[in-house]
Amino acid sequence: QKEVEQDPGPLSVPEGAIVSLNCTYSNSAFQYFMWYRQYSRKGPELLMYTYSSGNKEDGRFTAQVDKSSKYISLFIRDSQPSDSATYLCAIIQGAQKLVFGQGTRLTINP
Amino acid sequence: SAVISQKPSRDICQRGTSLTIQCQVDSQVTMMFWYRQQPGQSLTLIATANQGSEATYESGFVIDKFPISRPNLTFSTLTVSNMSPEDSSIYLCSVTSGVAKNIQYFGAGTRLSVL
Numbered sequence: 001q002k003e004v005e006q007d008p009g010p011l012s013v014p015e016g017a018i019v020s021l022n023c024t025y026s027n028s029a030f031q032y033f034m035w036y037r038q039y040s041r042k043g044p045e046l047l048m049y050t051y052s053s054g055n056k057e058d059g060r061f062t063a064q065v066d067k068s069s070k071y072i073s074l075f076i077r078d079s080q081p082s083d084s085a086t087y088l089c090a091i092i093q094g095a096q097k098l099v100f101g102q103g104t105r106l107t108i109n110p
Numbered sequence: 111s112a113v114i115s116q117k118p119s120r121d122i123c124q125r126g127t128s129l130t131i132q133c134q135v136d137s138q139v140t141m142m143f144w145y146r147q148q149p150g151q152s153l154t155l156i157a158t159a160n161q162g163s164e165a166t167y168e169s170g171f172v173i174d175k176f177p178i179s180r181p182n183l184t185f186s187t188l189t190v191s192n193m194s195p196e197d198s199s200i201y202l203c204s205v206t207s208g209v210a211k212n213i214q215y216f217g218a219g220t221r222l223s224v225l
Contacts, residue, residue, distance in 0.1 A: 006152075032212050043114075043202050043216035044153070088152060092212055096141060097168075098204075100152040 001026050006089055006101025015110050019076040023089035023101045026070065032092040033065050035074045038103070039085045047087075048074070079108045112137050112207040114217035122223045123193055130189045131220045133203035138183035140206070143214065144176070147200040156201075159186045193224045 006023045013019055021035075032051055036044035048063040050056045050072075056063045062075040072089055089101040113136040123129050133142065141160060145153040157165045157178055165178040179187045190197050200221050204214040 008150075034213075036216075041218075041221075043204075043218045046111075046213060046215065049213060096143075096158075096206060096212060096214070097155055098143075098153070098214055100154075102152045 003027065003093065003099045004089060004091055004101040007104055008102045010105040010107065012107040012109060013079060015079060015081060015108055017079050017108075019074075019079050019083070019106060019108075021074040021076075021087050021089075021104050021106070023072045024070055025072065025091055027091075027093075028067065028070060030091040030093065033063070033072045034090040034092070034098070035061075035063055036088040036090060036100075037085045038088060044088055081108045081110050084108050111213075111215045112139060112205050114203060114205060114215060116203060116217040116220050118220055119218065120221035120223075122225065124225055125194055127193055128189055128191045129193065129222060130187050131201055131203075133186045133188070133217055135184045135205050135207075137207065140183070142180065142186045143204045144178060144186075144188045145202045145204065145216075147202060147219070149198070153202065156188070190222065193222075195224045198222060198224045 004025050034049045035047040037047045038044040053065050053067045060077045064073040084107045086103045086105045088103045090098045115134045117132045144156040147153045156171045157167045159165045159178050159180040161180045177189045200219040202219040204216045
């Protein structure tokens with residue numbers, strides 16, 4: 001079983017829609033959860049990170065962690081064409097090793 | 111966050127040759143990381159590079175194939191040796207910076223194609 005599983009998509013939605021991106025992870029000991037955004041031909045940029053359970057909101061983005069079901073989510077409200085990118089979830093394993101999901105390619109259609 | 115520059119941004123290489131990728135950071139950082147992103151795949155950690163010590167390699171990656179240098183706190187290189195078409199990937203460096211030691215910031219990556 002992979003440590004982090006993510007539906008690769010692709011996912012295509014109309015502008016203004018609410019987007020839900022999801023990952024599952026295998027080890028209940030993981031504490032730090034990240035979401036990175038990667039535009040085409042660019043390196044990943046950190047969007048949000050959460051520690052342990054709960055929600056974290058930043059503008060149109062909300063990150064959610066459900067440790068009981070080992071499920072992490074990223075919600076994008078009022079999606080914009082500029083949100084079109086690949087979204088990668090990641091967990092920190094051990095000291096500082098990042099383990100990434102496969103990434104979901106998202107397209108927001110005007 | 112740190113500003114990370116990688117060189118070259120892309121290259122096309124012949125089978126059997128080697129390529130050295132440079133990663134320069136605009137501030138001193140303790141830990142630098144090298145990742146590989148194969149076509150259509152996610153990022154996989156190759157090794158962690160600390161200044162003044164040998165790099166620590168992940169399972170499946172060996173020093174003879176991916177030698178790493180870390181001569182100071184702002185610079186590292188990754189060499190992809192004796193390349194084959196299977197080495198065609200994006201290679202990225204990242205650093206941890208600032209108070210949030212768990213947060214990694216990435217360079218734009220080096221796109222490598224091996225013919």
